[in-house]
Amino acid sequence: MQILIVEDEQSIADNIVYALKLDGFSPTHCLLGEAAIAMLKSTPMDLVILDVGLPDMNGFEVCKAIREFSDVPIIFLTARDHEIDRVVGLEIGGDDYVTKPFSPRELVARVKVILKRVHKPIIDKTLGHPVPHINTQSQPPANTSLFLSDDAKKQIHYQGTLLNLTRYEYGLLKTLLSQPERVFSREQLMTAVWSDNCGSFDRAVDTHIKGLRAKLKQIEPDFDPIKTHRGLGYSLSITHD
Template sequence: MPHILIVEDEAAIADTLIYALQSDGFTTTWLTLGLAAVEHQRAMPADLIILDVGLPDITGFETCKQLRRFSEVPVMFLSARSEEIDRVVGLEIGADDYVVKPFSPREVTARVRAILKRLLPRTEAASASELFGIDRERVQITYRGQLLSLTRHEFRLMQSLLEQPERVFSREQLLDALGTAADAGYERSIDSHIKSLRAKLRLIAPDAEPIQTHRGLGYSYSPSHS
């Protein structure tokens, strides 16, 4: 039974989430402070954390940064701020989802289930990626049994996407995978590499779309579209 840590300083919102999650079979813990959540995760790790951005002590963003120093626990942000930049920042510092208030408790519960489902142990997740094969020593990737003719940059991009299915990578994060500084003005070159990768994948499977675009956020690898 997955355990969800809710970090929210508004009691009404926390009560709604607790009711919805427990009704769906989850167990929950409710805290109101970011620093308390960090210490709680060290001592009694939760399976997923629902984290409000506007907390009384430190922001949810700072809380997430501290969590990422020692834990890969899935994090879902809650925020009253709907601006694109806030969503991008949240995802770039390691969150798995970003939900804007007001929200449907049933939708949050569904999103929690979806995150936990896609973050299966790697042995289980690997079975969903059997269409691809990665040979790191030879710097090669196969797709549906056929060798892809990739440049060095394309190999590194595809490898990064394949190793974390469903994770949304920003252009900045993908530049890091290439060893290119994000401030070098090359972020849009990622789009060109992705376009080339898609063209090569379509030569093998014209109707598949393994690389998904997330408008304003970045790209992900989706096993269900492979």
């Protein structure tokens, strides 16, 4: 698989490249954010390892620019270990966050975990068995009043408008839509959407719910179909109260 490394410190990049090659990956190295953005527009990558402290632009800004045209998984590298940085990274579409100094082998392990999430079949952890295969070409989109979900295209419409969702926002909304009005705990949502949560943060669910709510409110500012149940979790209303 193709891995793009965006890191201005050559020694760090060399160590990451070496560790990735040992596990059979094909790494490509960029020194600057602008070059990384241009490369991703022309060359498909399976994952991006992105340093936050780049000389030409902030790594968070690079991530925002990438998210305008790509949903490629992104792991942030940073010398800062503050919760606000982790939250910001998750809010703008990052998948994981590694603090310097770090073990290249641990980083490769995180790469494997994220790629496994992206490429493995969807597992219903609540039921404890794989979801049966469905011929999605013959499946009509599921209509649930305010929402229209098309599993084949991995798209959800809200009040007739196609939502531009990240992978995790789509997973959360799809899970909530599966049983309207049911209260899902944060742990249940994490298990259903993230599959393996060893590299995720405690506030990951809340962070992505916040982003999902913001996108829904852009369509109808005065109505929030996602209900917060304090100490319990979240539920979804598919009709106006």
